[in-house]
Amino acid sequence: MNQQRLKILVSMVLVSICLVSTVNALGLGPLSLDVTIEKGKETDLIEYIGVLNPETKPIHVTATITGSIAEFVTVDPQEFDMPAGPGIGTGLPRPSQDVKVIFKMPREISENRYTGEIVFTQQPVEGGVLGTAVQLGVKVNLNIGKMATAEMPIYITGLTVVLIIFLIASIVVSIMRRYHE
């Protein structure tokens, strides 16, 4: 019995738990990007995401890319500071930061659908242990389509048809001459 009590006393060491938190805020749009790129074509495509700060203090934002799109997609800037905004409920314009989303597709990529998300996380500019964070994300659907087929100009097509007709006609005429001989 005494041993049991001792175990209890030993295990009752103090544990302090602290989740550091501050005000967190973030605005974001668009919420999705749907991109289709032709297979077999080395492509550099750029889209833009707007990040807004509604909070009345500067914020620090980081962007991370998740999912199968991460192989082909980069963002610029990946990490940035934003000045203080007017505050929620004021109805005033917010400071915004355009983030460039770059799709860099190699020629040899296979026909497929790649998905993922560009996640923006707001963190306080001041240092310290971050306890709470606000996240917003942009869903990305990247479709690699079939290889583009070049259309032949109409006059080339017409010329080809005429040549084929002449060729057939000449063969028919030569056969008929031999037949009459």
Add this chain to the structure above:
Amino acid sequence: MKVLKLTLNQKKVVFFCLSIFIVIYLFIELSGLKSVFAQYAPVIQGTTANVSVSGFLEYINVTYYPVNFTGGGVGRNPGIIVQKYPQTYLIIDMTDNTNIAWDAYMSASDLIPVNGVGTPISPIRMTVWSDCDGGVQLPATTLNYNLIKLCEDIGFNRNFNLYFNLSIPVGQYNNTYYGNLTIYVNSSDASPGEGSNRTWYGPDNTTVKIIQHIEFWWNAATTPIDFATLTPGIGFTSPSANATGPSAGFPANMTVGDNTNIYTDIYIKGTDLFGLSGMALGTFNITIGIPPSPGNLTYSNATSSATWPSTIKFVNYTYQAPGPTYQGDFTNWHHVPNYTDVPSFWNISIPTLAKQGSYGGDVTAKAVDESTAP
């Protein structure tokens, strides 16, 4: 052939006459009498033609329209100020037959949403200004339904650039909007009647596309979410504590901001707690209760500490299965039932044999388009 032969006397007379002529000629040339004689010379006179050219304004010439605020991407977020794109200005001048200086005015209509979904954007959200190219420059001004003077005395062969800003209203619904633009020119030097003023109409010449936007605000607290000092649990009787009070992270309000223009869902998740002191304290799970195995950190949307439900301590109590209009919970993400102004209480239970020390961790909240995965 007859040859005129003069006698000697005749030759003398001719010589004499020539000499007299030469002397008189030289006298007139050298004495200035030529100008005196000239005034008595007969003159051929014409009539005077008086021509009066009236002031005339021909046509207004506008380059680089429409006034497109959409930008080069998929559209614009609400609650920001944007410029015309891709060229930042219009060029306005008068065609060649204009021969007088002129004043320029402008008015604009509301920007109306396509299919009527969303509220119109008033023209007073648009600001214009110009250097007026040597004319009298007026201050930057907001547009209106009525004509507003932008420049005075623009030279007849000059043109000016006109710059535009649009302050997109906070929370403006995602849609494409179109509005009309009118430019009016007149001159005090113009003759009355046609040519004394001109108007250029630009139907649907102001446009902007607004995209979906979420604004999310978590006022967790200005102080840490604090559970003070706890003792480890023993067996199944883990001690627990609520984070309540202004010094312990209460209240934690999650708010979808007024710049949001779609319906949203809010989710939260937690990380493991780890030792802050750098000691090998190990970690323990505070994942916020994935049903059927709730974690250590729990959440309730009770409205006050007094109503904190003693029997409801785990997030899984509020778990809802996915349905036609409700996405439910996802792996590691727990749905926050109400999407706005949710006071949050936090409760933690300490596992048995947790080592002494200070622990910290993260809780992340995420807002998403309604019915999509976090």
